Amino acid sequence: MEDLVESILDYIRSDYTDYAIMINGEWGSGKTYFWNNKIKPKIESMQLNGKRYTAIYMSLYGISNLEEISKKIFIETTQLMDRNLKKFMDTSGVSTIPEYAKTGLDMANFFGVTQNGDKIDYAEFFSTDDKVLCFDDLERANVDVIDILGYINNFVEHDHIKTIIICNEKELSTKLKNSNLEMKTFIATYLLDKQNQLNEKTDKPMVERIRDTIEYVFDKANDYERIKEKLIGETFEYVPEFNYIINGILMRYEKYPDLIRFLRENTNLIISTFNKSGTRNLRILKHSLTNFKKIFDMVNKSYPNTNHRVLQTMLIFTIAISFEIKAGKITKDKFVNINNNEEYKAILVSSRVFMDNRQFYIKEFDNNYYYNFKADYRFFKFIEMYVRTRIFDMKVFKDDMEVIRNTIDTDKLPACKRLLTEEYWKIPDDQFNGVIEEALDDVKNGRVELINIVKLFVYFEYFVKKDLINYDMKTIKSVFLNGMNISSLTSSYCDNAEEELSRVAIEDEASEDMGEILIHFNNINIKLEEKMYMEKAEEIFRCIPMKMETFYDKFEKECMTVPIFKYYDVFQMFQRISCASNEDIVAIKEKLFDRAKKHGKDLQEELPNLKKLKQVLDDYIDGKEPTIKMVMLQDFSTELGNIIKEYHEEEPVRLSQTVN
DSSP: OHHHHHHHHHHHSSSSSOOOOEEETTTTHHHHHHOOOOOHHHHHEEEEEEEEEEEEEOOTOOOOHHHHHHHHHHHHHHOOOOOHHHHHHHTOOOOOOHHHHHHHHHHHHTTTTTGOSOOOHHHHHHHOOEEEEEEEOGOSSSOHHHHHHHHHIIIIIIOOOEEEEOOOOOHHHHHHHHTTHHHHHHHHHHHHHHTTOSSSSOOOOOOHHHHHHHHOOOHHHHHHHHHHHEEEEEEHHHHHHHHHHHHHHHHGTTHHHHHHHHHHHHHHHHHHHHHHTOOOOOHHHHHHHHHHHHHHHHHHHTTTTTTTHHHHHHHHHHHHHHHHHHHHHHHHGGGGGSSSHHHHHHHHHHHHHHHGGGGHHHHHHHHHHHTTOSOOOOHHHHHHHHHHHHHHHHHHHHHHHHHHHHHHHHHGGHHHHHHSOGGGGGGGHHHHHHHHHHHHHHTTTTTTTHHHHHHHHHHHHHHHHHTTOOHHHHHHHHHHHHHHHHHHTTTOOTTHHHHHHHOOOSSSSHHHHHHHHHHHHHHHHHHHHHHHHHHHHHHHHHTTOHHHHHHHHHHHHHHSOOGGGGGOOOHHHHHHHHHHHHHHHHHHHHHHHHHHHHGGGOOOGGHHHHHHHHHHHHHHHHTOOOOOOHHHHHHHHHHHHHHHHHHHHHHHHGGGOOOO
């Protein structure tokens, strides 16, 4: 960044220039901040040839005619005017008025500044070698960009004033192409029709032909490039130092001690979330931190003991939801129908477990912004509403906070969850034994999810080693093993056990006791997986033959990569298929073959049952009179043979098979 500053200052120091320079960067990336805090102070502290430079800044945002630019320049320079124009020109031998001076004089007359002829210091006013003009927001002006650049060229080419133009060329290009698009399309269509090309048979689509005609007839982009080549000597790409700028943004909260302390402690979290947004828009970040100030104040006022982790998650969520909505990544409706954290988590489960791509965005949002940041409570309805509507709904706020207080805040957490989510040394000594006893009782009676029992064992083993609890490992292990058996009756299969267990400090060479717990967990988890798939198989296959639409939908979403036939009785499967309509028998057959072609390597475990199903079909068909139904079942059996071959082709070659 310092190299960029120095390059711009080198331009200012040059004795003679007949060109302007451009600073190009994305919207909201801090270009104006860069000018105000890095460039302008250094320009105005420079002194060359006995003169100190004056920097004159003008935003072109919303400018609707060139006269408004002249007014802006005049307002910036009136403090230099205080003497008589004619007297100055006579005594100084000036015969022509510089373009820059004409602008100010016109406006001076307009405002009546020259009445009585003694208010303008023309020596200062006519001086152009100590001024630097900065035109910002070029792409946001409501005047033709070509006209603006021509206007600016007067100062640069005729008066040699150092001039800096700040803009977003990407948006400028889009604006040039899209201005008056309806009119351009109409004229382009008219021209194509007149040239008998409108209905002409060609490989080029009509949309492309119209677009090419528009570019040929109304090529403003080329006009822009031509005048830019004449006017702009150098273009500097502005790539901000976000860490520096973000620290500068935080300084505005210095007068709020609690807030600034929290923000300073979580600067890395702010920067990380900003980077994950995939934009460079610091303006949105500023707005989101302003929003968070309101949230932080309300939480601390009404719920002063809120868990620190919850406040961190609120900070992430406020920044994330601000970027998603205000950067135009999504429509505001994406979050409208999610009413609380539980619904948000339910959507994530549906999206991940059942591969429900209807909620793909929510899954991606969660994966992006909460990657490597674990928190049970990740969605805050009152924050989402506040960012989306600008209304801080006190009822929704209180509803959210009461749920958080009862499920997240430390003092309200169940003992087991407290041990898993809070550093044990934060538990007061007078509460620790009570937390241990409550947790052991929950484990003993199977009231803890199976995977969490394994995690808790890590802590209890550690506590025994540290003599923090008065139990021996044999007793602890017995309680945990028996608790796992009871928990297995109500626990669900854990499909990401390795990831879950990686979050607790299980050493590579686990203790013998830990090893026994892990083996027992794996054995139970395998049985839970079988139980889960058996229930799923029953739920899906009982839709045959009466609820075929439901069957197709569920099979397509949930069974394409799951060896579901392994978990269903072959004879029941045969009975259901044989009772299906001939049309459905054909449809099932085709779906199974397509599934085998795409995912055979994932379905090997169901191969034995598919062989049995084929055998049962063949035995049933054998000796029967040929009917359409029999022919359909025969075709089904034949296709099963082809599917079995597909599975065999997917099987890995065993070492014994390679030995001659």
